[in-house]
Amino acid sequence: MEKLSGGDMLIRALQDEGVEYVFGYPGGAVLHIYDALFKQNRIQHVLVRHEQAATHMADGYARSTGRPGVVFVTSGPGATNAVTGIATAYMDSIPMVVLSGQVQSHLIGTDSFQETDMVGISRPVVKHSFLVRSASELPETIKKAFFIATSGRPGPVVIDVPKDVTSPTELYDYDYPETVSMRSYSPATKGHTGQVKKAIKMLMSCERPMIYSGGGVVQGNAATQLTEMTRMLGFPITNTLMGLGAYPGTDKQFLGMLGMHGTFEANNAMHHCDLLLAIGARFDDRITNTVSKFCPYAEIIHIDIDPASISKTVNADVPIVGPVDAVLDEMNRLLAPEIAKRSDNQKSLLAEWWEQIEGWRRQDCLKVLRDEGDTKIKPQEAVQALYKATKGDAYVTSDVGQHQMFAALYYPFDEGRKWINSGGLGTMGFGLPAAMGAQIAHPDDLVVCITGEGSIQMNIQELSTCSQYGLPIKIVNLNNGSLGMVKQWQDMIYEGRHSHSYMESLPDFVKLVESYGHVGFKVETIDELEPVLNEAMAIRNKLVFVDVLVDPSEHVYPMLVAPNGSMRDMWLRKGVRT
Amino acid sequence: MRRIISVLMENEAGALSRVIGLFAQRNYNIETLTVAPTEDETLSRLTLTTFASDEQVEQITKQLNKLIEVVKLVDLTEGDHIERELMLIKVKATGAQRAEMKRTADIFRGQIIDVTQNAYTIQLAGTSDKLDAFLRAIPEASVMEVVRSGVSGLSRGEKVLST
Numbered sequence: 173m174e175k176l177s178g179g180d181m182l183i184r185a186l187q188d189e190g191v192e193y194v195f196g197y198p199g200g201a202v203l204h205i206y207d208a209l210f211k212q213n214r215i216q217h218v219l220v221r222h223e224q225a226a227t228h229m230a231d232g233y234a235r236s237t238g239r240p241g242v243v244f245v246t247s248g249p250g251a252t253n254a255v256t257g258i259a260t261a262y263m264d265s266i267p268m269v270v271l272s273g274q275v276q277s278h279l280i281g282t283d284s285f286q287e288t289d290m291v292g293i294s295r296p297v298v299k300h301s302f303l304v305r306s307a308s309e310l311p312e313t314i315k316k317a318f319f320i321a322t323s324g325r326p327g328p329v330v331i332d333v334p335k336d337v338t339s340p341t342e343l344y345d346y347d348y349p350e351t352v353s354m355r356s357y358s359p360a361t362k363g364h365t366g367q368v369k370k371a372i373k374m375l376m377s378c379e380r381p382m383i384y385s386g387g388g389v390v391q392g393n394a395a396t397q398l399t400e401m402t403r404m405l406g407f408p409i410t411n412t413l414m415g416l417g418a419y420p421g422t423d424k425q426f427l428g429m430l431g432m433h434g435t436f437e438a439n440n441a442m443h444h445c446d447l448l449l450a451i452g453a454r455f456d457d458r459i460t461n462t463v464s465k466f467c468p469y470a471e472i473i474h475i476d477i478d479p480a481s482i483s484k485t486v487n488a489d490v491p492i493v494g495p496v497d498a499v500l501d502e503m504n505r506l507l508a509p510e511i512a513k514r515s516d517n518q519k520s521l522l523a524e525w526w527e528q529i530e531g532w533r534r535q536d537c538l539k540v541l542r543d544e545g546d547t548k549i550k551p552q553e554a555v556q557a558l559y560k561a562t563k564g565d566a567y568v569t570s571d572v573g574q575h576q577m578f579a580a581l582y583y584p585f586d587e588g589r590k591w592i593n594s595g596g597l598g599t600m601g602f603g604l605p606a607a608m609g610a611q612i613a614h615p616d617d618l619v620v621c622i623t624g625e626g627s628i629q630m631n632i633q634e635l636s637t638c639s640q641y642g643l644p645i646k647i648v649n650l651n652n653g654s655l656g657m658v659k660q661w662q663d664m665i666y667e668g669r670h671s672h673s674y675m676e677s678l679p680d681f682v683k684l685v686e687s688y689g690h691v692g693f694k695v696e697t698i699d700e701l702e703p704v705l706n707e708a709m710a711i712r713n714k715l716v717f718v719d720v721l722v723d724p725s726e727h728v729y730p731m732l733v734a735p736n737g738s739m740r741d742m743w744l745r746k747g748v749r750t
Numbered sequence: 751m752r753r754i755i756s757v758l759m760e761n762e763a764g765a766l767s768r769v770i771g772l773f774a775q776r777n778y779n780i781e782t783l784t785v786a787p788t789e790d791e792t793l794s795r796l797t798l799t800t801f802a803s804d805e806q807v808e809q810i811t812k813q814l815n816k817l818i819e820v821v822k823l824v825d826l827t828e829g830d831h832i833e834r835e836l837m838l839i840k841v842k843a844t845g846a847q848r849a850e851m852k853r854t855a856d857i858f859r860g861q862i863i864d865v866t867q868n869a870y871t872i873q874l875a876g877t878s879d880k881l882d883a884f885l886r887a888i889p890e891a892s893v894m895e896v897v898r899s900g901v902s903g904l905s906r907g908e909k910v911l912s913t
């Protein structure tokens with residue numbers, strides 16, 4: 173058997189796992205690993221400027237490909253810097269393996285230099301974690317980590333590696349296991365057929381159906397199955413913020429996003445439906461509004477890989493635990509003959525329901541209103557113009573705030589994995605590094621980061637990494653000169669007291685990006701918008717930053733009325749509610 | 751409602767902290783907790799008591815099951831079960847109190863396991879209620895120190911929790 177040092181073994185195991193990229197930053201505790209990395213060229217390492225960005229890059233890589241993202245950080249500050257990105261991945265169920273250096277085994281617990289209890293500090297935000305005790309454990313631990321991160325409900329896994337474990341002086345037998353099995357971990361591989369049949373009966377006998385699907389369909393690679401089912405049934409469908417693209421956003425059956433900033437038609441259809449088919453979605457509080465008023469007329473079928481997501485906040489009448497792709501495959505098989513037998517009465521009931529929905533749709537809740545002679549750019553229009561300039565075909569990442577909601581509402585996605593945002597944790601600073609990860613995974617595709625002047629400054633140092641690796645991403649900064657989403661809440665709830673929600677000292681973004689060797693544009697009026705965006709998107713080999721000065725007074729609407737509102741209670745415009 | 755949840759888990763470093771962490775993180779309470787390796791030394795058996803509604807206990811068991819190191823678990827309070835807790839109690843035992851204390855201990859089937867001129871240490875096993883009752887039965891002022899093991903338990907009959 174081959175003999176390798178711990179450090180070499182670690183790198184070899186990643187190679188054997190098929191890892192192509194590692195996002196990381198070196199330091200004392202990982203020097204042996206970095207030396208092993210230096211001696212090979214199968215795995216490419218991307219040197220970031222801050223460890224948080226490494227985790228978001230790995231995350232963007234994972235979201236855009238479905239393959240796990242891999243991160244190296246050193247002990248202590250390297251590890252703690254990674255925590256926000258790990259938590260971000262955890263909340264959105266993204267497969268990721270983070271290898272953190274740890275001080276030497278004999279120093280653990282002595283408050284030694286750059287020691288921090290990484291397993292402890294990350295515990296609430298990982299799917300699982302390992303502290304490696306000896307180099308001989310490395311191959312199996314790494315295999316397990318990847319298996320856990322990518323199977324069942326995916327999530328981040330931390331492997332904490334004490335420095336002595338990777339020492340170059342001691343050699344061990346290397347043998348990478350092909351599979352691992354754990355008696356305590358066996359995610360479901362198919363749904364319960366009895367439950368599936370019950371669900372089919374309900375789908376064929378309801379009057380006002382609604383399909384509500386989430387990030388689980390994107391991450392579970394079931395967009396095709398979902399689309400097939402929805403088309404076959406002819407039912408209305410909505411996607412969560414995390415699920416956008418799983419069903420084509422430009423299709424007529426799609427009612428738009430639902431929830432806090434969901435469309436009038438999607439939220440109303442949720443409220444009035446008599447059967448809710450929830451797929452890979454978790455009834456988040458940003459969806460349901462007041463739980464006791466959620467879907468008052470509906471029976472609920474809930475398909476999810478994670479049993480703990482079922483009946484957590486909203487009771488499911490028919491729970492189906494299983495991987496969404498396998499469950500939907502089975503349902504589609506059983507549904508086809510049933511749909512062929514659908515009675516005229518059933519068909520006309522569905523048509524009536526659609527009529528009601530079309531009535532809501534005629535509200536045209538996303539219509540952009542502008543005053544005669546106003547030359548200011550509305551942020552919604554900026555997203556619409558970007559959609560045109562990219563032919564609706566870009567990978568789009570976003571940060572967190574108003575711009576995120578405008579992106580979600582005004583850029584319809586026709587495919588899963590094209591829309592990448594931090595929905596669960598809502599991490600400002602996610603957008604740029606996530607775009608970098610997506611661009612590295614898809615070097616020939618257009619990757620755009622829609623951001624705000626607040627969020628972009630939370631990881632702006634990565635412009636330097638973009639120079640180093642020649643990443644031609646496009647950054648569209650919807651610059652409203654304020655922490656817009658915070659300001660919106662202050663306008664609506666705190667009588668316009670803008671407590672610390674604006675910044676007086678923004679940089680000149682054009683000069684800033686130019687200093688890194690990138691291209692910058694600034695757009696201030698509506699007639700410049702389309703030409704500049706077209707020009708920017710046409711520059712394929714360079715990073716382009718477009719600073720779009722948008723109307724700072726815009727709010728995101730619709731917006732659910734809280735507290736105590738149901739899903740049909742919405743603000744539609746400033747001062748106008750249902 | 752009071753629940754007794756019994757968990758079979760990998761006997762590995764970190765497993766216990768994950769269980770405890772889960773309870774803290776998700777705002778569930780832990781009343782008592784005991785843990786020790788089983789006859790199979792790769793496994794530990796952890797028993798905890800908590801107060802939870804039906805919905806809460808469903809979430810607790812689902813979340814516990816999600817922990818990679820948890821092999822199996824059961825809510826013992828769902829069925830017929832046996833529960834025991836051990837209490838060691840050091841009491842003042844002087845003069846007339848000495849005989850009285852012994853009599854009370856006998857009634858509760860307690861054993862005096864350490865004796866000095868002025869004090870007894872009594873060992874008592876039983877349900878938590880019984881241990882509480884003993885504490886109420888002796889004069890409060892006589893209690894010097896109490897240590898309780900927390901509840902452990904298993905199902906009645908032939909039902910077992912195993913891999």
Ligand SMILES: Cc1ncc(C[n+]2csc(CCOP(=O)(O)OP(=O)(O)O)c2C)c(N)n1
Nearest residue numbers: 573574575600624625626627654655656657
């Ligand atoms: C790391 C982090 N800190 C704070 C917040 C709270 N927060 C949510 S949106 C927002 C404002 C974002 O401002 P900007 O990026 O300019 O976007 P805008 O809303 O103006 O479009 C803030 C501060 C957050 N989501 N993440």
Ligand SMILES: [Mg+2]
Nearest residue numbers: 624625654656
């Ligand atoms: Mg802003």
